[in-house]
Amino acid sequence: KAGVTQTPRYLIKTRGQQVTLSCSPISGHRSVSWYQQTPGQGLQFLFEYFSETQRNKGNFPGRFSGRQFSNSRSEMNVSTLELGDSALYLCASSLAGTSGGAGDTQYFGPGTRLTVL
């Protein structure tokens, strides 16, 4: 079974631009969660989508948004990029998301390395 895939793997943008990152979950998984990883803040939860609905959201500004399609693929968008948005953005998929049951095991993709200049 193919793992979680993320595109693109690397991205360079300038301040003020916007960016869209894509994530394809493991086949059959309906939940996609996004995380931001930086050396200073570690791994931080951005949001979770399940069946095309945002089910949970972390403590990030409204410039960070996302969506999920009917095939469970997900995109996240960051508008008006700031230097501090430079990070590795990770996507994780699970069968049922944060339901608390066995289906909430999350599997990560390789990430998209975003550099903002």
Next chain:
Amino acid sequence: GENVEQHPSTLSVQEGDSAVIKCTYSDSASNYFPWYKQELGKGPQLIIDIRSNVGEKKDQRIAVTLNKTAKHFSLHITETQPEDSAVYFCAASIFVAGRRALTFGSGTRLQVQP
């Protein structure tokens, strides 16, 4: 807010020795505790997880223990090998805005010296 603390931040061991990484959490309602290994240039890889109805789980050289009363859990790696060198993250399923979300520790950089 609710968080997860992880110690130590770096750990260096000789090949064949054991390594132990410890995490504490604050949300007494947490019920799921995964451990991830992250190698350079890759995403985190799940290596073992434990649920709150279990005190210990083992998978070959890796084991995790959970003490719900003290709210801490630990990763034990025995007979370490150079390929075990990586950054290890613990996580706990914690309520965020009324729903569970994984909250991660700050990571432990494990170096296994051959």
